[in-house]
Amino acid sequence: MAQTLRFKKPKTVVKPTSKIDLFCEWAADTHVTNRGQPLELLPFQIDVLADHFADDPAGGPLFRTVAFSCGRKNGKSLLLSLLVAGYLDPASPCHAPYFQVAVTSPTSRHSEILPSQILELYDRIGRRSEWSFSKTPPPTFRHKEGRGLLTCLSGARSAGHGLDLDLALVDEAGLLSKSNETLTNITDALASKDGRAILTGTRGDSGDYNEILNQPDPRTSVHLHGVDKNANAADPAIWEQANPGLGISKSRRFMQDAFDKAQASGSLTEFRVWHLNMPLSPSRQLLLEYDTFSKAYDENATPIEGEPCFIGLDLGGSAAMTAAVILYRESGVLRCLGAFPSEGLDLAARGKRDGIGSAYVTAAERGELFETSGAVTDLAEFLARLRDEVGNHPVLSISADRYRDAEFRTAMARAQIDWPIVTRGTGPKDGDNDIRATRRLFLSGKAKLRRNLLLEAGLTEADVKVSTTGAMQLDKSHRNARIDVAQALCLACSAFITDHDRPQAEIEVTVL
Numbered sequence: 001m002a003q004t005l006r007f008k009k010p011k012t013v014v015k016p017t018s019k020i021d022l023f024c025e026w027a028a029d030t031h032v033t034n035r036g037q038p039l040e041l042l043p044f045q046i047d048v049l050a051d052h053f054a055d056d057p058a059g060g061p062l063f064r065t066v067a068f069s070c071g072r073k074n075g076k077s078l079l080l081s082l083l084v085a086g087y088l089d090p091a092s093p094c095h096a097p098y099f100q101v102a103v104t105s106p107t108s109r110h111s112e113i114l115p116s117q118i119l120e121l122y123d124r125i126g127r128r129s130e131w132s133f134s135k136t137p138p139p140t141f142r143h144k145e146g147r148g149l150l151t152c153l154s155g156a157r158s159a160g161h162g163l164d165l166d167l168a169l170v171d172e173a174g175l176l177s178k179s180n181e182t183l184t185n186i187t188d189a190l191a192s193k194d195g196r197a198i199l200t201g202t203r204g205d206s207g208d209y210n211e212i213l214n215q216p217d218p219r220t221s222v223h224l225h226g227v228d229k230n231a232n233a234a235d236p237a238i239w240e241q242a243n244p245g246l247g248i249s250k251s252r253r254f255m256q257d258a259f260d261k262a263q264a265s266g267s268l269t270e271f272r273v274w275h276l277n278m279p280l281s282p283s284r285q286l287l288l289e290y291d292t293f294s295k296a297y298d299e300n301a302t303p304i305e306g307e308p309c310f311i312g313l314d315l316g317g318s319a320a321m322t323a324a325v326i327l328y329r330e331s332g333v334l335r336c337l338g339a340f341p342s343e344g345l346d347l348a349a350r351g352k353r354d355g356i357g358s359a360y361v362t363a364a365e366r367g368e369l370f371e372t373s374g375a376v377t378d379l380a381e382f383l384a385r386l387r388d389e390v391g392n393h394p395v396l397s398i399s400a401d402r403y404r405d406a407e408f409r410t411a412m413a414r415a416q417i418d419w420p421i422v423t424r425g426t427g428p429k430d431g432d433n434d435i436r437a438t439r440r441l442f443l444s445g446k447a448k449l450r451r452n453l454l455l456e457a458g459l460t461e462a463d464v465k466v467s468t469t470g471a472m473q474l475d476k477s478h479r480n481a482r483i484d485v486a487q488a489l490c491l492a493c494s495a496f497i498t499d500h501d502r503p504q505a506e507i508e509v510t511v512l
Contacts, residue, residue: 019053020046022093027082030091032124044070044223044244045079051221052083052196060194063221065187067199067212069174070225071275073254074245076200080169081117083198087167088148089130096166099148102189103169104182108139108154111171115141115150163189168197174204175282183208202226202273205281226277233268233276234259242277266292266439267464285464287435287474287486292442293459296334301448303328303335303393310499311386311398311419312491314484315379315408316340321369322377323458323484324386327492329396329499332441334449334492337389338363338485339382342371354480359457368454379411387417395419396499399491424491431473434490435464437497447493458485 024041031039041049054062068076084101086094105111115133118141122128134140139152151163168186176182186197203210203226216222226242239255240246246255255275262271269285272278303309308329316322316339323338340350340360347360347369354360363369370385372378400408402423409421424430441447449455461481464472474483474490 019094020050023049023053023082023086026086026093030125031082031121034124036124039082041079041082042075042245042248044225045075048079048198048223049083051223052198061196061219063196064190064219065197065199065212065216066221066223067173067209067216068223069199069201069203069213069277070223070244071239071242071250071277072202073250074225074243075249077113077117078121078249080114080171080198080200081121084114084150084167084169085118085121088143088146088150090143090146095146095148097147099166100151100164100193101148101167101169102151102153102163102165102186103171104153104186105171106154106175108152111152111154112139114169114171115139115152164192165189166193166195168195170197170199170201172201172204173199173209174201174206176206176209202277202282203279204273205279205284210279224277226279229272229278229280231276231278233272234263238276242275264443266443270466283466284475285466285472287459287462287464287490288439288442290459292439293456295445296442296447296449297451298448299450301331301333301450303331303333306392306394307331308394308396309390310396310492310495311390312488312493312495313386313398313400313408314487314491315401315404316377316484320377321482321484322372322379322382323454323488324382325455325485325488325492326390326393327447327496328393329496332446332448332496334447334452334455334489335389336368336449336452336455336485336488337386338369338454339372339377339385340369341374341377343373343375347371354461354482355478356457356461356482359453363454363457366453368452379407380415383411383415383417387415397422397495399424399495401425422495424494430494431490432471434494435472435474438490438493440497441493455485455489458483458489462486 024046028038028040033039048066048068051063052066056062070076086092087096087099087101089095103111103114119128119131122131130144132142132144141150142148168190170182170186190197199209199212203213212220213222213224225244227238231238243250246252258275259271262268266288267285268289269280270282273280273282310327310329312325314323321338321340326335340347345353347364348358351357351360360369372381397420399422402425405423424434461477462483463475463477465475466472474487476483
């Protein structure tokens with residue numbers, strides 16, 4: 001009987017053919033994570049790359065621009081590093097000879113983060129020496145055997161002008177100023193090579209970037225992970241929406257620690273901007289969150305009889321208010337007093353000009369604000385009224401602006417007041433410490449005050465401006481804003497905290 005032999009069919013290995021499949025295979029086969037595991041891209045990262053690589057059947061890219069916005073530490077830098085390395089490394093299946101890439105960021109130093117990320121990737125596999133970096137302006141980065149180039153640009157107004165690029169990367173696009181022409185220059189630089197652009201970064205308050213995210217044109221693909229301004233920043237479910245890599249590239253414990261740290265600092269603005277991708281300015285904060293401030297309200301708050309106090313004073317002029325905040329050393333009770341000159345505008349007109357309605361009139365009715373004679377706040381009249389408010393409480397110090405030191409000392413002498421004077425500045429050097437002291441006092445629960453409309457109005461008008469170094473200073477929230485009361489509050493709180501932190505004198509007693 002004939003016997004039929006059956007052989008197993010050999011397994012067919014399907015080789016990836018699309019550019020995105022080839023890229024993902026190369027990333028996993030070539031690179032490793034910081035734990036030594038094969039580097040596998042997450043689904044949201046693959047989606048971004050798929051749109052970036054997509055070609056129009058009629059020719060050219062399907063999407064000229066891909067915008068990718070999410071909370072920090074979700075693998076954005078890793079994705080860009082892999083992409084640039086894939087174009088410049090001759091061993092990559094996506095390598096393109098003579099490929100020209102440029103990355104622009106708010107600062108030149110920030111744009112150099114991308115080359116450092118690529119070096120870190122290749123250091124893990126022992127191939128760091130294949131790359132070279134030149135600091136000669138502009139900084140450039142290349143593979144020694146390849147013929148492509150990565151140029152690192154600053155966020156200067158003319159960045160990208162005159163270049164011919166295959167790929168343009170704009171990092172932290174949400175931090176670009178309104179007058180910045182980077183996006184226009186970068187787009188123009190793609191013309192001759194029919195190139196592509198990737199925009200990344202949290203939303204920030206850049207009008208141009210947010211317009212692209214919210215109203216993209218047909219040639220722009222948007223991958224936006226974020227929440228609106230009213231979302232509950234304490235809700236872990238909200239964290240998921242802005243962090244597609246949460247639990248993988250960004251740990252949940254880190255997220256919780258970042259929230260706790262922000263809450264302890266007195267301002268959640270940076271957390272909302274960087275980790276929840278809310279459309280807010282990372283360079284502007286509130287001096288005090290209203291919830292934190294309102295917890296200090298106590299309608300029974302009264303200083304102890306004869307209790308020493310500190311005074312913060314902000315000197316005004318014809319338009320500005322002269323304001324003082326009295327802070328008592330033991331009880332933590334706060335009291336506030338302000339004054340405007342009576343000539344020129346009445347309190348109702350000043351409130352309308354400053355955009356706070358009838359707040360000044362109401363504050364005057366409550367005894368929190370009064371008017372002095374003259375066209376400029378009469379400092380002698382104000383100091384006399386302040387002395388009456390202080391009464392029999394010893395003044396440990398009165399803090400005022402060092403730039404008006406001579407004027408203030410002259411007025412104090414004429415009023416025959418000999419309170420110890422402390423002079424402060426409002427810039428990052430002094431202002432940073434004063435702001436931190438204010439937040440610390442309120443967060444500790446030590447501050448107490450009866451509801452004060454003048455102080456409430458002053459806090460809503462005051463912003464905290466945060467520099468690129470992280471230093472803070474008070475600033476107006478708009479052109480006509482009055483921050484005199486907020487400044488006086490910071491000065492008083494700074495004196496209080498300085499005294500609180502001063503080492504206590506140690507007395508050694510020897511018993512004979």
